[in-house]
Amino acid sequence: MTEITRGRALLGSDFIDIGSSSQVVHKLDTRVPRQDRTAHEAAFGVVTAGLEPNWLDQQVRAIALTGRGGAHFPVATKWRAAQQADVGGWTLVVNASEGEPASGKDAALLQLRPHLVLDGAELAASMIGADRVVIWLADEARATLQSLRSALAERRSGLTRAPEIVTTPERYLAGESSAVIRAVHGGPPLPRTTMNPAQPWAGGPPVLVHNVETLARLGLLARTGSRSFEPSSLVTVTDGDRRFVAEVPAGETFSELFERAKVPVPQAVLLGGYGGEWVGWSELALLAVDPHALKEAGRSLGAGVLIALGRFDCGLEMTASIAHWLADQSAGQCGPCRFGLPEVVELVSRLAGRRAGQRDLDRLHEKMALVDGRGACRLPDGALRMIRSALREFAAEINDHRYGRCLQQEQGR
Ligand code: SF4
Incomplete structure (x- = not known):
């Protein structure tokens, strides 16, 4: 054996x-x-x-x-x-x-x-x-x-x-x-x-x-x-155009995994999947890739999805595109998805597209509070969790975007 x-x-x-491909694995x-x-x-x-x-x-x-x-x-x-x-x-x-x-x-x-x-x-x-x-x-x-x-x-x-x-x-x-x-x-x-x-x-x-x-x-x-029994975790890692599944032995940290897999050091990682949370690399790097260890750190491995945000990519743009995708997947059975989520997604798109002011940001917080916890399933809550984590993690970028700039992308040119 x-x-x-x-x-x-x-x-x-x-x-x-x-x-x-980000679709079914054929x-x-x-x-x-x-x-x-x-x-x-x-x-x-x-x-x-x-x-x-x-x-x-x-x-x-x-x-x-x-x-x-x-x-x-x-x-x-x-x-x-x-x-x-x-x-x-x-x-x-x-x-x-x-x-x-x-x-x-x-x-x-x-x-x-x-x-x-x-x-x-x-x-x-x-x-x-x-x-x-x-x-x-x-x-x-x-x-x-x-x-x-x-x-x-x-x-x-x-x-x-x-x-x-x-x-x-x-x-x-x-x-x-x-x-x-x-x-x-x-x-x-x-x-x-x-x-x-x-x-x-x-x-x-x-x-x-x-x-x-x-x-x-x-x-x-x-x-x-x-x-x-040897504990391990299965994760799917997306890094730009590359996507792979890894089995991570107990105790291995995110930093060790990314180094072993030759994934360039990211700015942040969307941890857990589309309804997960953006976590800055400085916080994540030394944590173990393990559901129990992450829970103790107040985080969740979710469905084992790790989406690495490249150093010169815009986290707000990626957040807006994932939020759009999630809203499109709604079955439209409940009020929050029919009436609340589309406006939340539109406001996030404004932030990403450098078209949002303080009023839009305030409106976004208000709208999210109305949608929170009111759907029949976890889709709207997952979308809000991901958006809220982006507002925390990319706060500096939100500020830059208000002045029409995206320093991440400018540095990458
Ligand atoms: S909350 Fe869930 S079940 Fe209700 S409309 Fe949205 S996606 Fe469908």
Whole structure:
């Protein structure tokens, strides 16, 4: 089981190049081979049949395994809630939609290590007594779909519950868990406008949603146990035209990762994804790339997305373009997205375009306060979090822009 002891156990490689597109990852770096079932079992071994559920639960608690889709909710707590709900007919969803456009880690896992994810899905389904497993991914993710279909064909005999693959048009919100549950119940893949947080599936059969990386980690943990489990984090890094997935060993700092990956020192990093936060490099460089360490520092790794802002790029322009994209992804179901977010985005564009004065800035703060916390899903709050972090991080640039200048871009010429 050489892969497990190499220190980068999930991907077995330092960096996976996934191309510059900010859309679904169609094709990965072909130098890294896909593991078929034989290679998978040679690398990781076979999960012991009839693994004791209490033992697995203890291992999950011992390593504090949290969801890697962005929310970092403890896996053991989700399982406990499902077990205590005392209902039958559970569906486990493998959420592979990866609606966060800068992310590619889940596609990388499904294209290179599909069997590790299937092992994790099988284990999680057993833990909650699910009789149905659904793999949820974007229509456009053709290479991922092909890898999954091959993996399912390779282990037709080895799965207790044959997973169904269900695809959906690619959208930011298609991976939001209430949208996934709604779709599994036969509705549109849109976030719920009303939801009982204790029973998010209410109104249909019970559903539990796990992210792909979470399940791959579970598949690994079932072999190693907590004592030999090597913690790591999967991140997708975007640096100008380059985009890659990296598996970062525990304790490695952002500065060490960027140096190892030959990413030039940035001004700031958008940490966590489009709904994340801009963090200045001076603060981030010496922090560990680890969800637990970042939480202690008051930050979040989110969906593991790191967008590096080059030294001569304008953070306000990038903020405005991401805010536009987010507003376009809204389903327009709720007031904040219909009436508030478009004006917020227009005001941010004015700031970026050097057309804003103090009045616009005041209006932006007022408008954001009205939108805050009022949507059915996290999209508007995520957009506001990202914009607020830009107002803090790029305060000097806002001032320059008011006088019609952008020193970052002028220095880069
Ligand atoms: S808050 Fe916006 S994006 Fe979220 S469900 Fe409502 S309208 Fe859709």
